[in-house]
Amino acid sequence: MSKVILKPVLGTLLNGRYRVVEILSVKAQVSTYLAEDIYQTDSPKCLVKQIEPANNDPEWWVTARLRFANVVQTLKKLGTHPQIPELIGFFEENQSFYVVHEWIEGKSLSAEFVPGQPWNEERVVLLLQEVLSILEFVRRYSFIHGNITPETFIRRASDGKLVLIDFGCESQICSKAESAENCNQATVDVYALGIIAIAALSGLNPEQLVADTDIKNWRGRVPVPVSNQLATVLNQMLQVNIKETSMAAAPTASVEDYLPIAMRVTTREDSCLLELESSKHQTENLTSLTEKPSSRRSKPFSVSRLLITGGLGLGVTANAGAMIFGLTTLLEASQIDPGQDIFTKASEEYKSGDFKQALALAKSIPTYSAVYYEARNAMQRWENEWNQASHRFQQVEKAFKENRWLDVFREAEQIPDNPYWQKKLKPLFQKAALKVKPEVQQLLQAAHREVKRGDFAAGLQVLAKIPKEVPDYAQVQAIITEYKQKQTLKLEAKAQQLLKTASAKAASKDFSSAVKLIRQIPKGTSVYELAQAKLIEYSQQRRLKADGLLQQANQKAAAGDFVSAIKLLKRIPKGTSAYFTAQSKLLEYINQREIQTRRNTPLFTPVNRRITPSRQPQQRASENVEGGSLVSQSLNPGDLLQEIDSIPFNLPG
Structure with a gap:
């Protein structure tokens, strides 16, 4: 009975942490989602891949988990490169494996390929240099990408660097054992990159060149001359073409079947170089689970395949590494990026005060230059500094006209240390130098009075009003140092x-x-x-x-x-x-x-008690105040009357 695999829908919370916000692609064995990591501050975006092994065999699943663990460990190492997405997490859920990668904001390299608009040589050289350095890092871990196309590179928005994405290695857990044979040449990535470079030079779509059986005569497709150095590099990259040996052995197969894995435009992701020597037991188990040889098309003989299955795969990898190193060295020897020289000249023009010329030069740096983004940032900084300096210089001139000599130097302190502006300030400083001395002397005397009263903090505040650009500021600095030392001694004694x-x-x-x-x-x-x-x-x-x-x-x-x-x-x-x-x-x-x-206080006086004349009502009322609290009295006026039954009373005659 076939197993039912649940596919996440929008809003699904994977592993209790990653909320699906967009479904990017759904393939036979691998689906890709854009998600939010709710465990992190601001819920950053991440890329989640769901790997769906279509197999119910328990023994196969044991092998699959081991292979998945191996793949994850390698992805962790690859993610340490600044131009490869970091592996954030991995887990197993709902009979599927998941890997979570860093989300890269930017645009695909394919957007830079416009039909009929070929790249110039400088731009292609920079592309090769950047990508070969990434492939060299991948090769260190005996890995290949296996799916190099313009779509597998993202031009990162933050810094303009290319990021290599979409490693198909994780789907290796779903592959049959013999599928590793398709990945036996670590140089297929180099070949694929060569195809991309030729497509860029010719203004063609890379897919148009994939099926070209005469690709080695690529120069006829390029509309402009190419230097011998670059031609040498591209020819070396195309020497790893595995089409010719394969097609000769199996002429009935389709061209696509024998294209380098890196240039296939299919849903296959058999792109991981299996470490068969270190996991022989896993290979044997996996082979037993695959379909019978009679049901598969026989593969053409390959020397590289024989080397890998015989335990000599590292030799191929080492050769690939040597090729990458050689290509990189050759490119460095033929460095033709004009951006650095232009940027240096632009910086010199800015310092000399030719702001407009500096901007013009910086804007002329091509987008493919290694210093393109650095130049853009410099242009923004120069513009801000120039506007600020212009405003401050106007304030200096205004203070000079109004005879505010201290303000002349105060405003000048805010102007960037640029030779152009310093030259413009010099004549104003010379004229204001003599005028400012009396004002400086007044501040020194005011500071001395504060210190004499024992208030070193107030004295130092007064001295802070003296601009550092005034003549003989070294004397002011010496007084400041003296006051600070005395202030420290006073504070120490107080403490x-x-x-x-x-x-x-x-x-x-x-x-x-x-x-x-x-x-x-x-x-x-x-x-x-x-x-x-x-x-x-x-x-x-x-x-x-x-x-x-x-x-x-x-x-x-x-x-x-x-x-x-x-x-x-x-x-x-x-x-x-x-x-x-x-x-x-x-x-x-x-x-x-x-x-x-x-x-504890009586509220009423008994009616049969005689009140002596010496005890007045006011006294009795005051006696009811205890503990600061006045006890309320009865409003009956009879309570305050004296008894009169014993007093003689005679009626008138």
Whole structure:
């Protein structure tokens, strides 16, 4: 029974981490998705490949997992190259294997191939140099890409460098054992790159050249002459063409069947050079799971295949490495990138003050130059600096006309150190130099007065107003150094005294005062580090003391002594964990004290008690005030009347 593989849909969360936001491609065994990594800040984009082994055999799956693990380890190593996407993660889920790569923002190299618009030689040379350096790195791990086309390169938006993507190695876990034979020549990547270079020179689509049986006569397709150096390089790259030997042995096969893997435009991704020597057991198991030889087309004899299966595959890889090294060396010897010389000249023009000429030269650097993006960044920087310098120079001229001599030098400090602007400032400085001296002298005197009062910080602030461009600034700098040294000595003495006083406060259990003093010790003094340790110690002691006061207050309140409890709570210092609890308890205990006071105070005077004349109503009212709380009285006026039953009363005659 065939196995059902669930394909992610938009919004699916893979491995609980990668949310699918776009389905990029769906093939027989490999599907590709654009996802967001929700584990990372801002959920960056990533590329997720789903590998779907169409096999239910448990023994086959054991082998597949081992092969997948090997592939992942190699992808990790390849991802350390700055022009190969980094492997972010890998996992197995829903009967599929997944690999997660860094997402590269940019455009495909294929977008730069416009039919009928051939590249010039300089641009092709730079392409070869850049790509060969990447292939050399891949070769170090006995790997080939196997699918080199313009679509497998992304021109990264951030720096304009080419990034090699779409390694088909991960699908190797789905391949039959003999499929490794198709990957037996590490030089197929070099051949494929040669085809791309010729397509660029001729203005043709690379696919048009794939089936060309007379590709070695490529010069007839190129509309412009090519230097002998580049022609030598391309001829060497095309010598690894494996079509001729294969087609001779199997003339009935289609041309596409014998094209280098790197130039096929199909869904096959058999692009991994198997390490058959180190995994012989896996190969034997995998061979037993493949279809019978009678059901397969016989493969033509290949010396390279014999070398690999016989354990000599490293020789082919080494030869490929030697070829890549030789090609790179040859290209370096024929370096024809004009960009560096143009950029150097543009920089010189900018420094000399010819801003327009500098921009014109920088703009003329071709897009394929190694310094193209560096030149673009320099142009932006030059423009910003030039605009800023122009504005500041106008301010200098304005200050000069208004006799604001100090401002002449202050504004000049903001102008970039460019020979052109320094030359324009020189005559203004010469005229303002004599005028500014009295103003500088006034500031020096003001600073001296501040220092004489003991305020070195204020004195240094005054000296900071003197521009560094004024004449004889070295004398001003010497005074600044002197004041800073004296300020340091004063701060040191103050720090020592603060630490001593804080220690005395701590010894008397006044940890709150000790903490306040310690915090005043300035940073940079010799006792600062010790003070920080003491700050931790005293803060801890203060916290323990605050906790103790809170506990005592609670005990007093439990015993009904709210007056003492309130006094204890008021002693708990701010900044401790007990302080906030103490504030809420303080309100509670004050209310409890008032309730307690009301209960202990009589509200009414008995009617049969005689009030002596010496006790007036006002006195009785004041006696009802206890603990600062006035107890409300009855509004019945009879309560304040004296008894009169014993007083003689005679009616009139």
